[in-house]
Amino acid sequence: MQRTDTLNIDPTCFSTREYVNHRYAELAPHLERFPDGIEDWRSHAARLRVELTKLLGGFPARRGLLNLRMEEPERFDGYTRRYVVFDSEPGVSVPAYLYLPDAPGMHRAVLALHGHGRGKDDVAGVSENEPSWPNVAEHQYDYARRFAERGYVVLAPDARCFGERGRDGMDCGWAFKAALLMGQTLVGWRVWDAFRALDLLQSLPEVDPNRIACVGLSWGGTHTLYTAALDRRVKVAVVSGYFSTFKDVLIDKNSCACQYIPGILKLADLPELIALAAPRPLLIQNGTDDPLYTLEVVKAQFARVKRLYERLGAPEKVDLDLFEGGHRWNGAKAYEWVDRWL
Numbered sequence: 625m626q627r628t629d630t631l632n633i634d635p636t637c638f639s640t641r642e643y644v645n646h647r648y649a650e651l652a653p654h655l656e657r658f659p660d661g662i663e664d665w666r667s668h669a670a671r672l673r674v675e676l677t678k679l680l681g682g683f684p685a686r687r688g689l690l691n692l693r694m695e696e697p698e699r700f701d702g703y704t705r706r707y708v709v710f711d712s713e714p715g716v717s718v719p720a721y722l723y724l725p726d727a728p729g730m731h732r733a734v735l736a737l738h739g740h741g742r743g744k745d746d747v748a749g750v751s752e753n754e755p756s757w758p759n760v761a762e763h764q765y766d767y768a769r770r771f772a773e774r775g776y777v778v779l780a781p782d783a784r785c786f787g788e789r790g791r792d793g794m795d796c797g798w799a800f801k802a803a804l805l806m807g808q809t810l811v812g813w814r815v816w817d818a819f820r821a822l823d824l825l826q827s828l829p830e831v832d833p834n835r836i837a838c839v840g841l842s843w844g845g846t847h848t849l850y851t852a853a854l855d856r857r858v859k860v861a862v863v864s865g866y867f868s869t870f871k872d873v874l875i876d877k878n879s880c881a882c883q884y885i886p887g888i889l890k891l892a893d894l895p896e897l898i899a900l901a902a903p904r905p906l907l908i909q910n911g912t913d914d915p916l917y918t919l920e921v922v923k924a925q926f927a928r929v930k931r932l933y934e935r936l937g938a939p940e941k942v943d944l945d946l947f948e949g950g951h952r953w954n955g956a957k958a959y960e961w962v963d964r965w966l
């Protein structure tokens with residue numbers, strides 16, 4: 625049999641990447657539109673939430689009991705931290721850290737969602753003797769603890785397949801594929817847990833139920849994006865290290881399977897989904913040296929989100945924090961943003 629590399633054939637036709645690029649180009653005109661006008665956006669956003677929920681595989685029809693279990697508090701300067709467990713649905717338990725201020729009364733609250741790594745332990749900044757601690761420090765990753773130090777009630781749960789929920793050895797890729805077979809998504813499963821975390825925060829006497837923010841880095845940014853898009857109990861959002869287009873971040877960069885939603889590009893692109901937070905205060909953070917995103921794409925797409933906020937009469941409620949650095953949290957602006965708007 626003759627080898628094809630001896631023939632005069634253009635080898636690009638062997639490339640699945642080229643095929644994907646061609647198929648994507650067919651979708652690009654659809655992805656470039658953002659609806660004009662306030663009324664158009666609001667009706668569009670309502671429809672988009674319904675369609676997005678379908679693509680995520682839907683959510684359980686009923687919210688079961690949270691069955692909150694708490695350990696004794698550990699005391700710190702000005703606040704306590706408790707290890708807690710709650711049920712997000714029957715048979716699904718979620719371990720988390722709950723921070724409560726020492727000061728009496730109702731407080732503002734933050735749902736702190738982690739990225740890839742050790743789960744809630746990273747954002748809580750616990751186990752400073754762990755080998756991964758330098759990574760936490762470098763990425764300013766302990767934002768749950770930092771918000772607690774600023775007087776917020778903070779809940780930092782493990783997402784499915786991370787921390788204690790990853791001890792069965794099954795990872796994001798496995799869970800994504802298993803969910804796919806059942807017409808569901810790992811994004812949807814994790815977002816449901818975030819809805820239930822908001823239920824828990826709202827049930828606490830220490831929390832003002834109308835003043836809850838959601839924040840996260842990397843996967844935590846993804847988690848925050850979808851939670852804020854679908855649940856308007858999130859009054860302020862900080863999406864860190866997860867803003868660009870799906871082509872840039874999920875096709876060209878080949879990211880972790882846990883972020884993929886089958887058919888999403890037929891519905892909307894990432895900037896249109898993050899804009900479902902509008903006109904609520906939204907801070908987007910990207911490092912100028914973050915290898916996971918293309919800076920020019922980030923800037924151009926943010927301009928579109930900004931224009932939408934302007935049309936909605938709230939230009940001051942969205943910002944892009946382009947800080948010098950890589951794939952990390954940038955506390956310099958995020959804490960001030962939540963302090964200001966929540």
Ligand SMILES: [Zn+2]
Binds near residue numbers: 843882
């Ligand atoms: Zn993942």
